[in-house]
Amino acid sequence: MNEILENTVIAESVNRYVIAAPKIAQRRKAGQFVIVRVDEHGERIPLTIADADPARGTITLVVQAVGKSTAQMATLKPGDSLRDVVGPLGAPTHIERRGTAVVIGGGIGIAPAHPIAQALKAAGNTVISILGARTQALLIMEEEMRRASDEVIVCTDDGTCGLQGFVTHALADLIAQRGKPDFVFAVGPVPMMKYVSLLTKEHGIPTMVSLNPIMVDGTGMCGGCRVTVGSEMKFACVDGPDFDGHLVDFDELIKRQAFYKEQEQLAYQQMQERCQAESLAQATPS
Amino acid sequence: MSDQLDPHEIERLRSLKPKERMQIPRQQMPEQAPDVRRANFREVPHGLPAMTAIVEANRCLACKKPACVEGCPVGIDIPGFVALIVQGDFEGAVRKVKETNMLPAICGRVCPQEAQCEALCVVGKRGDPVAIGRLERFVADWEREHGLVEPPPTGAPTGKSVGVVGSGPAGLTAAIDLRRLGHEVTIYEALHAPGGVLMYGIPEFRLPKSIVSAEVEVVQRMGVQIEYNYVIGQIETVDELLERHDAVFLGTGAGLPWFMNLPGENLNGVYSANEYLTRCNLMRAYEFPYSDTPIAASERVAVIGGGNVAMDVARTAARLGAKEVYLIYRRSEAEMPARIEEIHHAREEGIVFKLLHNPVRYIGDECGRVCQVECIRMELGEPDASGRRRPVPVEGSQFTIDVDTVVVAIGNGPNPLVPKTTAGLDVDARHGTVKTNLETMRTSKRGVFAGGDIAIGAATVILAMGHGRKAARSIDHFLRTGVWDVEKVE
Numbered sequence: 205m206n207e208i209l210e211n212t213v214i215a216e217s218v219n220r221y222v223i224a225a226p227k228i229a230q231r232r233k234a235g236q237f238v239i240v241r242v243d244e245h246g247e248r249i250p251l252t253i254a255d256a257d258p259a260r261g262t263i264t265l266v267v268q269a270v271g272k273s274t275a276q277m278a279t280l281k282p283g284d285s286l287r288d289v290v291g292p293l294g295a296p297t298h299i300e301r302r303g304t305a306v307v308i309g310g311g312i313g314i315a316p317a318h319p320i321a322q323a324l325k326a327a328g329n330t331v332i333s334i335l336g337a338r339t340q341a342l343l344i345m346e347e348e349m350r351r352a353s354d355e356v357i358v359c360t361d362d363g364t365c366g367l368q369g370f371v372t373h374a375l376a377d378l379i380a381q382r383g384k385p386d387f388v389f390a391v392g393p394v395p396m397m398k399y400v401s402l403l404t405k406e407h408g409i410p411t412m413v414s415l416n417p418i419m420v421d422g423t424g425m426c427g428g429c430r431v432t433v434g435s436e437m438k439f440a441c442v443d444g445p446d447f448d449g450h451l452v453d454f455d456e457l458i459k460r461q462a463f464y465k466e467q468e469q470l471a472y473q474q475m476q477e478r479c480q481a482e483s484l485a486q487a488t489p490s
Numbered sequence: 491m492s493d494q495l496d497p498h499e500i501e502r503l504r505s506l507k508p509k510e511r512m513q514i515p516r517q518q519m520p521e522q523a524p525d526v527r528r529a530n531f532r533e534v535p536h537g538l539p540a541m542t543a544i545v546e547a548n549r550c551l552a553c554k555k556p557a558c559v560e561g562c563p564v565g566i567d568i569p570g571f572v573a574l575i576v577q578g579d580f581e582g583a584v585r586k587v588k589e590t591n592m593l594p595a596i597c598g599r600v601c602p603q604e605a606q607c608e609a610l611c612v613v614g615k616r617g618d619p620v621a622i623g624r625l626e627r628f629v630a631d632w633e634r635e636h637g638l639v640e641p642p643p644t645g646a647p648t649g650k651s652v653g654v655v656g657s658g659p660a661g662l663t664a665a666i667d668l669r670r671l672g673h674e675v676t677i678y679e680a681l682h683a684p685g686g687v688l689m690y691g692i693p694e695f696r697l698p699k700s701i702v703s704a705e706v707e708v709v710q711r712m713g714v715q716i717e718y719n720y721v722i723g724q725i726e727t728v729d730e731l732l733e734r735h736d737a738v739f740l741g742t743g744a745g746l747p748w749f750m751n752l753p754g755e756n757l758n759g760v761y762s763a764n765e766y767l768t769r770c771n772l773m774r775a776y777e778f779p780y781s782d783t784p785i786a787a788s789e790r791v792a793v794i795g796g797g798n799v800a801m802d803v804a805r806t807a808a809r810l811g812a813k814e815v816y817l818i819y820r821r822s823e824a825e826m827p828a829r830i831e832e833i834h835h836a837r838e839e840g841i842v843f844k845l846l847h848n849p850v851r852y853i854g855d856e857c858g859r860v861c862q863v864e865c866i867r868m869e870l871g872e873p874d875a876s877g878r879r880r881p882v883p884v885e886g887s888q889f890t891i892d893v894d895t896v897v898v899a900i901g902n903g904p905n906p907l908v909p910k911t912t913a914g915l916d917v918d919a920r921h922g923t924v925k926t927n928l929e930t931m932r933t934s935k936r937g938v939f940a941g942g943d944i945a946i947g948a949a950t951v952i953l954a955m956g957h958g959r960k961a962a963r964s965i966d967h968f969l970r971t972g973v974w975d976v977e978k979v980e
């Protein structure tokens with residue numbers, strides 16, 4: 205059992221959790237994740253460690269409520285506990301001094317981008333972060349990213365904040381105006397990582413992406429997280445989650461992520477109906 | 491299960507002459523009818539009623555030099571415990587079994603008895619062997635159902651402590667024996683539940699999880715600490731464990747699923763057996779959406795392989811509602827590594843065997859879900875290294891089967907996580923197993939022992955337990971003497 209110390213809404217449907225996990229807080233490195241189970245019936249949810257405080261013994265998770273489990277997690281209050289937290293999992297991101305590094309975070313992907321930016325900066329790189337969101341209300345962790353970067357470029361699809369357009373536009377502009385960066389790291393929705401990788405491939409810029417296929421155990425036991433990288437089968441939970449963006453079969457990943465969509469929607473809907481029925485029952489005096 | 495004992499009948503049976511004993515037919519174990527059980531996850535065989543167990547026990551000739559014991563990897567005193575059943579002394583019988591096998595309720599259910607103890611039973615020479623496994627299961631169930639399970643006494647504290655990695659049968663057995671010898675034990679388990687394959691792999695209908703939990707409870711009552719969600723190689727290395735413990739036992743199993751590298755293997759609906767079974771057993775996907783983990787809804791399932799794992803998957807798929815389940819195996823039934831009982835049960839449940847067939851590729855629909863498997867027919871050629879006749883493809887015999895789910899159950903190798911993160915631990919380059927002296931269960935690294943599937947590749951529960959026991963003795967020797975280089979431990 206791991207106690208939740210803080211649960212704050214930081215954007216629409218996005219919560220930041222501070223969770224007691226002393227050993228993981230000491231151990232984790234940028235790019236690693238945990239797997240969480242909310243309760244006894246819960247599924248195993250992989251979540252990137254967005255930050256950690258070894259002195260306080262806590263890790264920070266930033267989670268978007270997209271389905272039943274993440275929505276259920278959002279209802280937890282400080283003092284409640286998560287049934288299981290296992291980690292750190294995955295291989296740490298390979299960090300080296302390369303010169304100028306562009307870190308791209310799209311949507312909820314800004315959370316996992318944050319420790320990468322921190323680590324790249326600490327290794328002596330000039331870090332330019334590009335943050336993308338659909339709209340201003342969904343933009344998260346801008347302050348933290350500013351602290352972790354030398355420069356931050358914000359873009360929103362609808363132009364409510366920063367530049368209007370996709371992160372790929374911002375990246376293309378950056379390359380056109382200031383030349384090629386030495387390294388790009390991208391994390392976010394798979395189509396975003398795909399288009400970033402296509403662009404950087406054209407320019408020959410080494411690019412790493414952080415993949416988020418559906419996982420179960422997170423230890424290399426089930427093979428559910430397999431992805432194709434350079435026509436080889438890899439298990440993202442142990443071989444990754446970071447891979448060379450120029451080699452990843454993104455289209456396959458997009459399909460694999462959608463596999464349980466109908467079942468997941470059904471489960472989410474049933475939970476919402478149950479919650480409504482419960483609140484209705486509470487509201488009606490018997 | 492009926493508990494009623496009939497003293498007159500017990501006496502009558504005891505007075506039978508060997509010849510008459512030989513006339514008693516092997517007793518049947520009642521089980522759920524195939525059409526009923528195909529729709530539920532409850533255990534298939536119900537276990538022997540008490541009087542039936544006594545009748546069965548009377549079939550044993552109490553051999554002076556019992557061949558059956560030779561066939562048991564842990565050497566249970568089989569005539570000894572069977573004789574106590576004959577007397578109706580079930581408590582004595584289970585004590586006797588537990589002198590050598592601490593997990594009889596599990597072994598009685600999942601041991602490949604027909605290839606071990608029962609294969610050598612003399613009664614089997616001229617008929618059916620004594621149902622040793624069923625009797626073992628019977629006494630273990632009787633003990634548990636009567637609330638008589640007592641943890642074995644722990645030894646006087648030695649002040650030494652051992653870290654056990656993995657809570658499968660190897661780790662659990664090592665832990666029990668180490669506590670009996672008075673050492674402190676902490677088990678580190680990667681998953682959120684104990685038992686290894688017993689929990690996530692072998693299905694409920696063959697090994698109820700409540701039985702595994704009951705055995706684990708005994709281990710905990712002996713004072714063994716279990717740290718769940720603790721992945722060695724990630725949260726800590728073996729070297730770090732050695733700073734805190736005087737020795738480490740690796741019982742991490744063979745949990746790395748093999749694929750065949752076929753086109754289309756990453757289509758949706760293509761699973762490894764591990765994933766399919768884990769979703770169903772450990773995560774209880776069959777209760778979805780009450781439990782949160784989904785599994786593919788399937789009408790037509792192809793299972794690739796011919797071992798116990800393939801049978802478990804096929805029978806699980808049937809219970810999850812598939813109308814057609816095909817088992818695709820490249821050799822013939824005679825070469826199937828699965829237990830006869832499992833093959834029999836699978837057949838009864840309507841699993842369709844496609845023997846001498848091999849998949850060559852998987853074909854997907856526009857959403858990326860598998861919709862067909864292309865197979866090729868095989869024929870048996872010359873014997874290969876394993877002595878089994880090598881299957882060779884029949885040119886031009888390809889054809890397709892419509893499916894919506896495929897489960898690849900062709901085997902597992904050891905997970906490299908621990909070997910990769912442990913300096914000085916020698917690994918067999920071909921099999922990925924940790925090189926282990928099978929006399930002493932010692933590895934190339936001082937203070938580190940190994941056993942079960944991590945040491946020999948995917949094998950059996952009873953071998954893993956045997957290794958756990960041997961390792962405990964060897965660890966004890968090491969902790970008492972400090973001597974590492976030994977050839978044998980008494």
Ligand SMILES: Cc1cc2nc3c(=O)[nH]c(=O)nc-3n(C[C@H](O)[C@H](O)[C@H](O)COP(=O)(O)OP(=O)(O)OC[C@H]3O[C@@H](n4cnc5c(N)ncnc54)[C@H](O)[C@@H]3O)c2cc1C
Pocket residue numbers: 237247248249250251252253266267268269270271272273274275312315316415416417418419420445461462463464465468469472
């Ligand atoms: C390595 C890794 C790191 C991640 N980090 C974060 C993070 O920091 N913050 C965050 O909000 N999300 C993160 N995710 C995604 C997160 O795990 C899913 O959003 C979550 O599991 C959805 O569960 P649900 O029941 O709420 O939604 P569901 O309705 O069950 O699923 C919604 C979608 O989430 C994905 N998903 C569902 N189950 C899983 C699973 N077991 N593993 C992976 N993806 C799944 C699928 O694409 C699915 O269509 C990460 C995923 C991975 C693999």
Ligand SMILES: Cc1cc2nc3c(=O)[nH]c(=O)nc-3n(C[C@H](O)[C@H](O)[C@H](O)COP(=O)(O)OP(=O)(O)OC[C@H]3O[C@@H](n4cnc5c(N)ncnc54)[C@H](O)[C@@H]3O)c2cc1C
Pocket residue numbers: 600601602655656657658659660661678679680681684685686687688691692693720721722723741742743744745767798799802905907908941942943944948949950951952954
């Ligand atoms: C589906 C299936 C059916 C089977 N049926 C039978 C049968 O009928 N009869 C039979 O005799 N045998 C059967 N077997 C084989 C048998 O289950 C195994 O041989 C046996 O479980 C091996 O025991 P073990 O203790 O070595 O490893 P496992 O049971 O595999 O346990 C290993 C444990 O270690 C944990 N672990 C792994 N890595 C780490 C790490 N880095 N840190 C911490 N923990 C870790 C795992 O999570 C697991 O809990 C079957 C196997 C399968 C998969």
Ligand code: SF4
Pocket residue numbers: 561562563564565566568591597598601602603606607608622623626952
């Ligand atoms: S442990 Fe297995 S081999 Fe030994 S007696 Fe029992 S069933 Fe037979």
Ligand code: SF4
Pocket residue numbers: 549550551552553556557558559568569610611612613620622
């Ligand atoms: S070999 Fe058969 S008959 Fe002889 S002791 Fe063993 S079980 Fe009994």
Ligand code: FES
Pocket residue numbers: 418419420421422423424425426427428429430439440441442
């Ligand atoms: S999540 Fe099971 S192998 Fe990666």
